[in-house]
Amino acid sequence: MSAPATGNPATLQVMRYDARRGTLEVIVGDPAGLPRQILAQRAAEAMRARSFICHTTDDDALLGADEICFIPRADRCEIVSIHTNGWRRHHGDHRRSLVEILNDLAAAVARGTLSFLDDEELAAVSAEGREIFACTIEDTASLAGARAAVAQVLKNQHVSDDARRRLELCVSEATTNMLVHGGGGGTMRLRLVGALLRAIVADRGPGLSFINWTDEAGGAKQPSMGYGYKIILDNLERVHLHTGDEGTTLILDRTI
Amino acid sequence: MLHTRVESGDTPVIYLEGEIDLDSVETFRWAVTDALRGATEAILDFSRVTFIDSSGTGLLVRFCLDYKAQGLQLRLRNIPPMVDDVFAMLKVRALVGDEAFLD
Numbered sequence: 177m178s179a180p181a182t183g184n185p186a187t188l189q190v191m192r193y194d195a196r197r198g199t200l201e202v203i204v205g206d207p208a209g210l211p212r213q214i215l216a217q218r219a220a221e222a223m224r225a226r227s228f229i230c231h232t233t234d235d236d237a238l239l240g241a242d243e244i245c246f247i248p249r250a251d252r253c254e255i256v257s258i259h260t261n262g263w264r265r266h267h268g269d270h271r272r273s274l275v276e277i278l279n280d281l282a283a284a285v286a287r288g289t290l291s292f293l294d295d296e297e298l299a300a301v302s303a304e305g306r307e308i309f310a311c312t313i314e315d316t317a318s319l320a321g322a323r324a325a326v327a328q329v330l331k332n333q334h335v336s337d338d339a340r341r342r343l344e345l346c347v348s349e350a351t352t353n354m355l356v357h358g359g360g361g362g363t364m365r366l367r368l369v370g371a372l373l374r375a376i377v378a379d380r381g382p383g384l385s386f387i388n389w390t391d392e393a394g395g396a397k398q399p400s401m402g403y404g405y406k407i408i409l410d411n412l413e414r415v416h417l418h419t420g421d422e423g424t425t426l427i428l429d430r431t432i
Numbered sequence: 433m434l435h436t437r438v439e440s441g442d443t444p445v446i447y448l449e450g451e452i453d454l455d456s457v458e459t460f461r462w463a464v465t466d467a468l469r470g471a472t473e474a475i476l477d478f479s480r481v482t483f484i485d486s487s488g489t490g491l492l493v494r495f496c497l498d499y500k501a502q503g504l505q506l507r508l509r510n511i512p513p514m515v516d517d518v519f520a521m522l523k524v525r526a527l528v529g530d531e532a533f534l535d
Contacts, residue, residue: 316455320433323483341514348485352454403486403522410521 188278188419190292193219193253200255203292204419219253222246228286230279245282254292256282284409291416293427298418301427302376305369313351313377314361322351322364326375329366333373335432342411343373343430349404350377350426357381358424372413373432380423436463443473449480452488460488464495464506472504475534479510484518496528509534 189205193216200212200219222229230245244257258278284290293301309325312318323344330340347364354362359381367374408415408428416427434456439445444467452460467474476492484492492508499506511519511533519525525533 316453319453319455320451341517344483345485345518348453348483352485352487355454403490407486407518407521 187259189255189257189259191215191255192292192294193223193255195220195223195251195253201294203294205257215255219246219248219255223248223253228282230282243278245278245285247282247285254285256285256292280406280409284415289409289413289415291414293416293418293425295418298416298425301416302425305367305372305374307365307367309366310363311365312361312363313354316355318361319348319351319355323348325364326366330373330432333368333432335373339430339432343375343428343432346408346411346428346430347375347377349407350375350428353404353426354379354381354424362423369429371431372429375428376425377428378423378425383419383421383424434459436460438463438467440467442471443475444468444471445475445477447477447480451483452481453483453485454487457487457491460491468499468504468506473507474505475507475509477510478508478512478515481512481515484515486518486522489518489522489524493522493524493527496532500528505532507532507534511535 187205189210190203191205191210192201192203193199194201198216200216218229226248228245228247230243244255247254247256256278281290285292309329311322311325313322326344326347327340330343335343351364354377358379362377362379362381365376365378367376408426412428412430414429416425416429418425418427434448434450434452436449436459437447439447446463446467448460448463450456464474464476496506
């Protein structure tokens, strides 16, 4: 997979260490220059310790990142790192810092709430179950329509009001992120996978820049990205993310 | 869609009705900016707000903090449960202070 867009204040890299094979797979980002041997050693250490390990470093030569987390899973270790490209915490700003958001993402991976998908996994997860709704999201006026569609589907499925409101909110956050950061539009599909409602929000943008603090949403500075992801991760059972230079897909799962 | 109505006075009251999302944040922005012109405080009434997302919440937090820094006050009242849920998720009370909430 190619690197996400460059020139952003921050970029995300995700790699996967497979303990059985001893291999390191790039899931998100550009592996060029990363010290794979050191990363594999650190991942193996985290797996032996069965412990979520985060490092903060200014030593790009060592880890190539400002913050890097090793998250052991059953038979593999996810390595999530952030490159802040010279960005530093803006004191006095109410927006959450990039590092705090990275830690939230890493914690969500450790809890099993968030998973990063490679191309094959994306194809498999996207095809599960049966499609019950699809629409395009072309502009901000489409957001209310997407929420209304989710509400109608959930009403037909006799979902509780609380679950319905939370799903509408999460879909709205995902589609808003797509409009702001995903090249201006894309698609939203709903699928039923057993007892799960799965919303698949996909754009053909330049790939997730992780956080772009300099973007101006609707002509106004909005801290929507970090807040939006927090809402999504706090209200869903499972979130899958695939991103690259051909676009970003966010898959949201909640039992209904 | 968001509709706004301002009850003018020493402390203007801005009545919000509808959904506050990326599509309506500009309406929200202008309503608050206009109402606070020449005033030292204003009240935002959320009783008819049916939806708010992180775009709207982010702008609200920014307003509260920016106005507070200028010695002005924006107070919030009649927060519906849906909106209160989102505020709780994003820790809005901790960010803007309990004193911003009238109920």
